[in-house]
Amino acid sequence: MFKATIDADILKTAIETLSVLVDEARFRISPEGIVVRAVDPANVAMVSFDLSSSAFDEFNADDSEIGMDLSKINDIFSVAGRDEKVVMELDEMSQKMSLHLGGLSYTLALLDPSTIRAEPRIPQLELPAEVVLNGKDLQRAVKAAEKISDHMLLGIDEDVFYMEAEGDTDRVRLDMTRDSLIDLKSGEARSLFSLDYLSDIVKPASRSNEVTVELGKDFPVKIGFTIANGAGKIGYLLAPRIESD
Amino acid sequence: MFKATIDADILKTAIETLSVLVDEARFRISPEGIVVRAVDPANVAMVSFDLSSSAFDEFNADDSEIGMDLSKINDIFSVAGRDEKVVMELDEMSQKMSLHLGGLSYTLALLDPSTIRAEPRIPQLELPAEVVLNGKDLQRAVKAAEKISDHMLLGIDEDVFYMEAEGDTDRVRLDMTRDSLIDLKSGEARSLFSLDYLSDIVKPASRSNEVTVELGKDFPVKIGFTIANGAGKIGYLLAPRIESD
């Protein structure tokens, strides 16, 4: 059994955190909420998604696992108005999910979870350095870097968090000192990442005032933030690229 | 003789009701106003257009018939500002129409009406059921349906007007009861229509607060509304598709 009501806006933002990496996802539903762990087709990035039942106006669920096509859900939201509520209801017999919003009723066939790539094991990394910053600053540096390169360095140099990209002849760099960051835990940190992935990840992250970035030396980066007014938690893990110089 | 002045906005909206179905049209002009009857190239939809002389600030006309390329008129409006007046004047000698707006003068060659498809005879159908609703609701259901199918059912089930589309695995449905409709005359009604056409027709209809939809069982639908603050009347007639199941 699964029946839940939530703000269309909150659900839309939540789904976007997944759809930037994968087209289909396995949703693990329990009385506590909804959990997704997914990895992108190229094995470069993982997302861990936890949406607590408290993000919902109403939430009644047994334990179950369902597969959904995220692009179909995004299609539905493209006709949703602001401030609308979505009522979701699972029909286990027919393996269909119904979504009601603004008078419209959608009935979506679920995907067999076993046809969707299995949940990845998210490695428990202890990373030496951490910065907390506004998601808009992160997005700005990524957009600037995309103009000149395919990849971007994230690193910490004493009290400065830097993001740097180098093209054939040009270079862009954003230095953020303690006073323009929300928090900084310094440590040895300098890793190179693909801008394709960073650009996807910062899209949902840019809506958050507080994004945590954990870093090491040639290690994956962890990018985390909350959604649904704190009732949801998103964490990305992005593998580094080898610096060629 | 034909010389008339009208709000650019009103004329633009009026022309759009035709250009969603046809590229060229025969305009029948008389002292009472302008009348167009047109059918789309595939013979699926007809439009009946009546714009009374009272929609104009100034209207002087003898009886005449002219052919015009609607895309050219739309081009002109794409540079028109808000709240501008258009002055139209027919030069019968040269078979040109001049349009003056915001200081600009356009001189458009008319088309020979005999080269444009003849006016269709619009069938006088008595349809058993009728609903009156806000054009925005109609448009919303059509947009939602387009995401999953090429065609859409319109029907009445006792006191409920429904719009429904079915894809390979998914379904979307909008049920509207008496209290969310402006009016409902119940009757046997359930017909399937092409979303290509519905989508074109609801574009101009969505600007009207009161759209009348007349329906039958496997019969054409009539979709009517007023333009020009009531001084114009638009009626579409759209042929049904055969339901295959």
Next chain:
Amino acid sequence: MFKATIDADILKTAIETLSVLVDEARFRISPEGIVVRAVDPANVAMVSFDLSSSAFDEFNADDSEIGMDLSKINDIFSVAGRDEKVVMELDEMSQKMSLHLGGLSYTLALLDPSTIRAEPRIPQLELPAEVVLNGKDLQRAVKAAEKISDHMLLGIDEDVFYMEAEGDTDRVRLDMTRDSLIDLKSGEARSLFSLDYLSDIVKPASRSNEVTVELGKDFPVKIGFTIANGAGKIGYLLAPRIESD
């Protein structure tokens, strides 16, 4: 030595006046300001660009000449916020320009000026007629003309400045009399111009309330306006096309 600070908006607008005609430009820097003279690859249009040191908040420069890729600078501005300052600094040793804005630092490789087309000699033309008008009016006529033709006549007929375009069957004309112009110096003037070029030139010109248009009979047109609140001066010279009729 070159180090200067300027509003991002002002610099962006200034660069656009060049980038509508050329991709790369030679900037001649002196203590008085920055000068560019450039001609488009097809030799149809020239631009003369003068930005006084007074357009800058801070301006320290020796005489020098540098080459820059304008599209790279435009890329940088695409991530700039409103009301930001840009600090530019030239590193003569490495032949790089650094731009700092909103925390971001860009380092751009300069182009060897000798690889960029030499500065054209701008002919000193005395043109018999001149009109001064709002850039928006000029842009509007050009946009209307583009709908029906590839070229456009600019001319003066006694006290009327006209812009006219003729398609195969249609015609558009904007007549502006003394009272809708800021100034008019009548004279024999009627020349035909390519709309491709006019359309590019009116983009930056449309932001100016006062654009000066100097004309003759089958002669180039000079289109001039100020930027940077009067501290910069832009002049285009556009060659005429031969009228075929």
